[in-house]
Amino acid sequence: MSPTTLYRARRILTMNPSRPEATHVAVRDGRILGAGSLDELVGWGPHVLDERFADLVLMPGFVEGHSHLMAGSLWRHVYCGWFEVRDPDGARVAGAKSLDAVVAALAAAAPSGTGGGHIGWGFDPIYFGNRRCQRADLDRVSATHTVGVLHASGHILNVNSEALRRAGLLRPGVDHPGIPLGEDGLPTGELKGPEAMMPVMPHVGLDRSFLSGDEFGIRAFGKLAVRAGVTTATDLAATAQDPEIETWLRVTGDETYPVRLVPFLRLIGLSPAEAVARAVQIRARSSEQLRLGRIKVVADGSIQGFSARLRWPGYHNGAPNGLWYTAPQTVREVYTQGLEHGVLIHTHTNGDEATEMALDCMEAALRARPAPDHRYTLQHCQLADEAQFRRIKALGMGVNLFANHHYYWGEQHRAITVGPERAERMNACRSALDAGVPFSVHSDAPITPLAPLFTAWCAVNRLSATGRVLGAAQRIGVMDALRAITLGAAWTLKLDGEIGSIECGKRADFAVLGEDPTAVASEALKDVPVWGTVQGGRVFPA
Amino acid sequence: MSAGAPAGAPGSPVGDVPGSPVRGAQGQGADAVPPALPATVVGGWLGAGKTTLVNHLLRHAGGRRIAVLVNDFGEVSIDAELIEGADGGVLSLAGGCMCCSWGEDLFGTIARLRARPSAPELLLVETSGVAQPATVARLLRLAPGLDVEGVVVLVDAETVRERAADRYVGDLVRQQLAEADLLLLNKLDLVTPGQAAEVAQWLGTQVPGVRVAPAEQGRVEPGVVLGVGLERELAVDSGSGSDPRSGSARADADSPAAGPSVEAASQDGWQPRAWQPLARDAGTRFESGSQRHDGPMDVPALARELCAPGSPIVRAKGVLIGQDGQPVLLQLVGRRAHIGPAPAGAAQLGLLVWIAVR
Numbered sequence: 001m002s003p004t005t006l007y008r009a010r011r012i013l014t015m016n017p018s019r020p021e022a023t024h025v026a027v028r029d030g031r032i033l034g035a036g037s038l039d040e041l042v043g044w045g046p047h048v049l050d051e052r053f054a055d056l057v058l059m060p061g062f063v064e065g066h067s068h069l070m071a072g073s074l075w076r077h078v079y080c081g082w083f084e085v086r087d088p089d090g091a092r093v094a095g096a097k098s099l100d101a102v103v104a105a106l107a108a109a110a111p112s113g114t115g116g117g118h119i120g121w122g123f124d125p126i127y128f129g130n131r132r133c134q135r136a137d138l139d140r141v142s143a144t145h146t147v148g149v150l151h152a153s154g155h156i157l158n159v160n161s162e163a164l165r166r167a168g169l170l171r172p173g174v175d176h177p178g179i180p181l182g183e184d185g186l187p188t189g190e191l192k193g194p195e196a197m198m199p200v201m202p203h204v205g206l207d208r209s210f211l212s213g214d215e216f217g218i219r220a221f222g223k224l225a226v227r228a229g230v231t232t233a234t235d236l237a238a239t240a241q242d243p244e245i246e247t248w249l250r251v252t253g254d255e256t257y258p259v260r261l262v263p264f265l266r267l268i269g270l271s272p273a274e275a276v277a278r279a280v281q282i283r284a285r286s287s288e289q290l291r292l293g294r295i296k297v298v299a300d301g302s303i304q305g306f307s308a309r310l311r312w313p314g315y316h317n318g319a320p321n322g323l324w325y326t327a328p329q330t331v332r333e334v335y336t337q338g339l340e341h342g343v344l345i346h347t348h349t350n351g352d353e354a355t356e357m358a359l360d361c362m363e364a365a366l367r368a369r370p371a372p373d374h375r376y377t378l379q380h381c382q383l384a385d386e387a388q389f390r391r392i393k394a395l396g397m398g399v400n401l402f403a404n405h406h407y408y409w410g411e412q413h414r415a416i417t418v419g420p421e422r423a424e425r426m427n428a429c430r431s432a433l434d435a436g437v438p439f440s441v442h443s444d445a446p447i448t449p450l451a452p453l454f455t456a457w458c459a460v461n462r463l464s465a466t467g468r469v470l471g472a473a474q475r476i477g478v479m480d481a482l483r484a485i486t487l488g489a490a491w492t493l494k495l496d497g498e499i500g501s502i503e504c505g506k507r508a509d510f511a512v513l514g515e516d517p518t519a520v521a522s523e524a525l526k527d528v529p530v531w532g533t534v535q536g537g538r539v540f541p542a
Numbered sequence: 543m544s545a546g547a548p549a550g551a552p553g554s555p556v557g558d559v560p561g562s563p564v565r566g567a568q569g570q571g572a573d574a575v576p577p578a579l580p581a582t583v584v585g586g587w588l589g590a591g592k593t594t595l596v597n598h599l600l601r602h603a604g605g606r607r608i609a610v611l612v613n614d615f616g617e618v619s620i621d622a623e624l625i626e627g628a629d630g631g632v633l634s635l636a637g638g639c640m641c642c643s644w645g646e647d648l649f650g651t652i653a654r655l656r657a658r659p660s661a662p663e664l665l666l667v668e669t670s671g672v673a674q675p676a677t678v679a680r681l682l683r684l685a686p687g688l689d690v691e692g693v694v695v696l697v698d699a700e701t702v703r704e705r706a707a708d709r710y711v712g713d714l715v716r717q718q719l720a721e722a723d724l725l726l727l728n729k730l731d732l733v734t735p736g737q738a739a740e741v742a743q744w745l746g747t748q749v750p751g752v753r754v755a756p757a758e759q760g761r762v763e764p765g766v767v768l769g770v771g772l773e774r775e776l777a778v779d780s781g782s783g784s785d786p787r788s789g790s791a792r793a794d795a796d797s798p799a800a801g802p803s804v805e806a807a808s809q810d811g812w813q814p815r816a817w818q819p820l821a822r823d824a825g826t827r828f829e830s831g832s833q834r835h836d837g838p839m840d841v842p843a844l845a846r847e848l849c850a851p852g853s854p855i856v857r858a859k860g861v862l863i864g865q866d867g868q869p870v871l872l873q874l875v876g877r878r879a880h881i882g883p884a885p886a887g888a889a890q891l892g893l894l895v896w897i898a899v900r
Contacts, residue, residue: 198649323674327672
């Protein structure tokens, strides 16, 4: 018989309603034999009592239902943000408080781009006053190698003269709204929007960072996950080509790899029927640590980028309505095919018109192919109103709300994108809860940092970066938020039978915390220290 | 991401009617070596017939090496019997044509295609059904060495009005129409002549001044979409008699002239070979021809005339002598005419080749 380990903890929050608390948990073969008192658990036979968590608090390992492996890959490059952060190894990385500091940080680092260029990320020059970054600034980093600095939003890229030259854009006569020109008639080096960035991206060597088959990135992501208490995370979404899958299988199969990955196949470049067939095909290649065979559909763009599809009256500042990334008829078809073949589909809808479209498609698909317990989930679903939550419930769907948005962009949403009323009901966790809609909350890392306790704090407090409570009526309680980052996310992945709570039979996945998140003030939820994780019975100190 | 340029914004067809300023000298400056690669953007809503159209064009490439760039292979599939091989993401097709998806790297994809031993002579860029084609054209115009001739948007005659009123995608469908230099009214076989006329009239109210070319089952005269293809003749005076294909080409000497200034055939032994009526279509919908303009002329005035509402010309191209005595390249796609620098060493000065709706 395999050895049994019995962990003692200060407190164990199981998220199992039948037995919400325990002091001990018994683990064998990477799974939970039971949670309870020492007396109750010794009945499982010979064991080793492990006391290392005696002063710590255990929760089910957190499940990040919407993240990207790119959150790890970006650490190949130079962090250029304003806030201090920690790298995957836990080292503090100071924020760059001036453009000079950004230039100095880039110049000090070895070139990290695929073509030997300098790359930075997380750049947020809004904190540098009105001074805009120009190519001359980045020419100070290098005049011979390319320099590219990606903004925190991901929507703007600043480059140096060499990068423009290689892309054939260092010339007069460039006529594009996303490429501002200087007084000399040449591009300033600021490239606004994915379309303007596209011609230059390959030249600055940023392309590899966007591939989820990047082994460095997968390993770095694993370290970030341990530091955040995450034991299962999605990569939402990937192309899931064979070489990518082989890399995932190899890395996640490594005894030292601490996260169960759930990559979603993005519906792009494949017809709905092809995508569903591919999902079914790769599902069979799943392992304990790699769960394949789910599909992600992107319906619209982003609210802060004005590319989300909004219903009337649209954007608060009068910006034209956003973009469809997938046609309604395609969404309907992939839902219908997916339901027929039992393939789980998640759909990115930011704007409420995109949400409405997805609900219409779901209703039609369910009429054509009735399917029980499909768990089709709307990702972000930021602007859904009460009526839409009622429809979501009636259709058997779930949502994964982008709670971190209130903190990072809440003020902009209130003032510019959607106005005060809708800003207060964005990511309406309370509405979801009241309507009985299964829900989770997420970071969309690297868009915002991977840190479920911070995300839960956002859902509980709804504070903007300037400290305003944005939508007090939509706040939820700490226990509801903790459920959202464990069982809630597990439900959306159809993994709630395996993970998300600490109870007999489930995976031995724990978030190991320095404090009891239910005992601290709710304002301090984000500050609860993470010691590390236990994943599949293996202990990973942060 | 920007929401795309509304009609009338810089770069949209409305702003680029005849007489518009000469566009930037893309790859055609004094030191430009390779001739610009002509490109046409093809857009249109899902189900408008893009797959059929692409396969049709590839079957009737007329010996020209067409590169088809597809935004999403989920929407467009190349007929299996046309595919001769696959290499590095590029499908090699019958007749030296090729097809690939551009993914995240449009410019790199084009550069790699051009670096192939048999570089493409024509580029056809298929946008996805939800794309705004003018946005793609605007992006392509940043690519070095490309000559983006215009935007052709495919229209499903049967369903376009319904789609244009759709609560979700109506605005996008109407925008796609508005961004077209030339509309290809497809699936005419599915509607009665009366309905076809009605749709054409409706399109005229939606997009004032737009040019509409008819098509059935995605079958259209290739030149309408691919351009009149004078690149070789214009670029190099190589003695076209040695061109193995010149014998099979013919001018439409028997076509009725489309306008008073039009001559039905060229006069110097060179034949506009790029376009031929299909046997199937029997030339009933289109005709081609050429007109010769010797000596300096008011090219913008001619462009305005060719683009004027009611003009039957859907595509035209030629190197003409401007009033300052300098050769310029005049190109027309539907309602967009563009006057740019002449390719280096252009031959056939003064010859304008055209395709018109009969």
